Amino acid sequence: MSTPSPAYLYFIGIGGIGMSGLARYFRRRGATVAGYDRTPSELIGQLRMEGIETQFDENPALIPDAFRTAQPDHVLVVRTPAVPVTSPLLKYWQERGARIVKRSELLGLVTRDRPTLAVAGTHGKTTVSTLLAHLLTAGGIPCNAFLGGISANYGTNVLLNDAARFNVVEADEYDRSFLQLHPHQAIITAMDPDHLDIYGTPEAMVEAYRQFAKACSGGLLVHERAADHVKDLPGVEEYAISPTAVHRAEHVQVKDGAYHFDLVSGPVQLRGLTLGMPGRHNVENAVAASALALRAGLSPEALRQGLASFRGVQRRFEVRARTSRSVLIDDYAHHPAELEACILSARELFPGRRITGIFQPHLFSRTRDLAEGFARSLALLDDLLLLEIYPAREEPIPGITSAWLLEQVPLRNKYLCTKQELQAGGHLREVDILLALGAGDIDRLVPHLAARIENGPNP
Numbered sequence: 001m002s003t004p005s006p007a008y009l010y011f012i013g014i015g016g017i018g019m020s021g022l023a024r025y026f027r028r029r030g031a032t033v034a035g036y037d038r039t040p041s042e043l044i045g046q047l048r049m050e051g052i053e054t055q056f057d058e059n060p061a062l063i064p065d066a067f068r069t070a071q072p073d074h075v076l077v078v079r080t081p082a083v084p085v086t087s088p089l090l091k092y093w094q095e096r097g098a099r100i101v102k103r104s105e106l107l108g109l110v111t112r113d114r115p116t117l118a119v120a121g122t123h124g125k126t127t128v129s130t131l132l133a134h135l136l137t138a139g140g141i142p143c144n145a146f147l148g149g150i151s152a153n154y155g156t157n158v159l160l161n162d163a164a165r166f167n168v169v170e171a172d173e174y175d176r177s178f179l180q181l182h183p184h185q186a187i188i189t190a191m192d193p194d195h196l197d198i199y200g201t202p203e204a205m206v207e208a209y210r211q212f213a214k215a216c217s218g219g220l221l222v223h224e225r226a227a228d229h230v231k232d233l234p235g236v237e238e239y240a241i242s243p244t245a246v247h248r249a250e251h252v253q254v255k256d257g258a259y260h261f262d263l264v265s266g267p268v269q270l271r272g273l274t275l276g277m278p279g280r281h282n283v284e285n286a287v288a289a290s291a292l293a294l295r296a297g298l299s300p301e302a303l304r305q306g307l308a309s310f311r312g313v314q315r316r317f318e319v320r321a322r323t324s325r326s327v328l329i330d331d332y333a334h335h336p337a338e339l340e341a342c343i344l345s346a347r348e349l350f351p352g353r354r355i356t357g358i359f360q361p362h363l364f365s366r367t368r369d370l371a372e373g374f375a376r377s378l379a380l381l382d383d384l385l386l387l388e389i390y391p392a393r394e395e396p397i398p399g400i401t402s403a404w405l406l407e408q409v410p411l412r413n414k415y416l417c418t419k420q421e422l423q424a425g426g427h428l429r430e431v432d433i434l435l436a437l438g439a440g441d442i443d444r445l446v447p448h449l450a451a452r453i454e455n456g457p458n459p
Contacts, residue, residue, distance in 0.1 A: 006076040008067055010098075011035030012089050013080040014054055015044045018103055018172070021146045021158035022078065025110065027052055028160050034064050036089055043157070060092035072097040078106050081175040082393045104172070107146060108180030111167055114144075117292055120171035120178050120212055121189025121223070123338045124285050127277070128187055130313045131289040133159055133168040138309060139293070139302030143168050149332070152311035152318070166296060171212065173205070174198060178212050185218040185295060187288045191226040192337045197365040197394075219295065221247060221288055237266075239287045241280075247291040249283050254348060259283050265291045270300055277312035278319075280348055281341035286310075315443060317342060320436075321450035327433050328453050330446045334362040334439035336373030343380040346433055353432045358422065358445075360387040360438030364397040367405055375408040381435075384414040385427050390440025423448055 009026050011019050014035025020043045027033040027050060034053040037044060044054050055062045067075060077093045077100040084090075093100060111118070119129040126148040133145035134153055145159040145168040159168075171178035171186070174195050191209050193202040206229050213220055213230045222230055224240035231238075239247035249261040261283055263270045275286050290303055298306075312318060321328040329346060333339045339359070346355055359378060361367045367374065367389055378384050386402050386409075406414055415427050422428065422445055434453070436446050 006031060006074060008032045008070050008075040009034075009078060010063070010067055010075060010093070011078045012083050012087060013037060013103075014047065014052070015039070015041050016080055016103075017043070017148050017150075017157050018107070018146065018170075019078065019080060020044075020047060022103065022106055022110070023047060023052055024050060024158050025144070025146070025160060032066055034067060046156075058088045060088055063089070063092070073099070075099075076101065076106075078103055081177075102175075102177070102180075104175070104177030104180040107169060107177075108182060110144075110146070111169060111182045114164060114167055115184040115218075116167040116169055116182060117143075117296065118169050118171040118178070118181055118183035118186040118216075119189065119288075120173060120186060120209065121226075122173065122192045122194045123333075123335050123341075124189035124281070125170050125172075125187075126332075127282060127313055127316050128189055128285045128289050129168055129170045131277075131286060131307075131310055132187075132292055134310050135289060135293040135298055135303060135306040136166065136168065136296060137161075138306045139298045141165060141293075141296060141298060146170065147313075148172070149313040149316060151313060153309070173208060173212075176208050179208065179215070181212075181215065183212075183216045183218075185292060186213070186216045186220050187292060188213065188220065188222045188226055188230070189285070189288065190223055190337065191229055192335065193370065194335055194366065196369045197363070221291055223284065223288070237291075239284070239291060241284055241287070245287075247287050249287050252280065252283055257349060261286075263287065263290055265294055268294055268300060270304060273304055274308045276308050276310040277317065278349055279317045279341070279345040281345060282312075282317065317345060320446055321453040323453060326431050326453045328436065328446070328450050329433070330436045330443065332439050333437045334366070336370055336377040339374070339377035339437060340380060342435065342437065343377065346435060347380075350433050354382045355433045355435065356383040356385065356428075356431050357381040357435040357437055358385045358387065358417070358442065358449075360440045360442040361389045361402060361405060362439040363392055364389055364394050364400045367402075368397060368400045371405055371408055374405060375410065378409045378414075379411045381411065382413065384409060384411055385417040385422070386414065387417060387419060387422075387438070387442065390438065390442075392440065419445060425452065428452075 015037035075098040142161040143166040144164040148170040199205040224238045238245045252261045315332040
């Protein structure tokens with residue numbers, strides 16, 4: 001295989017969903033792996049169980065002795081774009097003369113090893129890539145999968161198989177990371193404006209997607225809504241819930257809380273399929289994953305079984321609590337299009353029910369750039385509880401606050417709320433359908449909300 005395997009790999013930001021997967025991949029290949037992250041997590045606990053040392057202090061003296069005494073040219077240091085140039089660990093390795101690469105560069109090297117099936121898009125890519133990996137794995141086609149979420153079927157964000165015939169990777173557009181990949185076939189789920197702090201304009205972001213599409217050596221599946229941006233390129237086919245798409249779902253129905261549909265994928269027609277994951281938007285995701293799985297050699301019967309057995313991805317329309325009175329759904333939605341898809345799917349699954357959403361905006365720049373879309377999507381709720389903006393890697397932007405965003409939402413029942421108020425039950429009386437929405441740390445509130453719903457009529 002062509003991917004170099006350094007004797008030592010040190011990951012700065014090892015607890016990230018993408019970093020941890022690569023750490024486990026190279027540990028499995030025999031490398032000595034260690035790293036740093038700011039806080040403990042379940043993912044880091046799994047890394048430690050697999051023999052990967054981690055530290056939570058940026059003091060270089062805490063780097064394992066094996067790394068400190070190794071020759072610098074035997075050590076590969078991997079960092080995420082979020083690591084500041086002032087990091088003491090980064091400075092230590094720079095002074096030692098070790099090679100330092102971004103996570104995307106390392107993943108790009110991995111994609112040279114075998115045919116890579118890549119899934120890009122401003123939303124939906126985690127679900128599509130996880131479903132694709134599940135279809136192949138359950139259908140007897142071994143793959144290595146590097147996912148942006150935790151698969152509910154496998155309890156992990158990475159699937160590794162020494163007999164892998166394909167790589168399945170989530171292709172992240174942030175920082176133009178996906179341009180480091182070498183995909184054989186690919187899916188683009190959406191090109192809605194996002195990460196404008198990186199790209200500057202929607203047009204620049206679309207151009208990056210076009211570069212990604214041109215790097216694909218095989219076929220490219222693109223959602224019908226985004227196809228105009230790349231339809232002049234060779235090998236592009238559209239998918240959707242639409243009578244005009246080459247790959248499409250037909251006769252979509254909700255029965256007993258599950259989605260049923262017929263699939264048309266080129267010459268293949270399959271009737272009466274059941275998707276194990278709820279959400280109308282996930283039917284479209286299933287069309288894309290199914291089309292690529294069929295191209296990879298999956299049999300139609302294995303496809304049918306794989307769709308039915310798919311349990312989804314943690315924090316992607318994940319039902320966390322259900323009683324006779326209330327349902328709690330946790331979703332990573334942090335873009336207006338994702339919020340709309342989640343809320344409308346909840347309305348379709350629970351017709352006539354009252355839907356309350358708790359939303360934590362993610363990034364000041366995204367809130368500023370997409371405020372109009374956020375206001376429109378959040379207005380689809382019956383009740384909105386808006387948390388403070390989660391800053392992630394950003395400093396505050398003057399005037400860009402949750403109060404500023406709330407003013408723009410044309411909804412009667414809307415409230416600013418702190419995490420502390422939510423934990424105390426503030427603004428939550430008798431809820432019907434409760435959505436926890438956002439990509440920050442709102443997920444830490446979800447177990448508390450679930451317990452309140454399950455333990456009594458008042459959450």
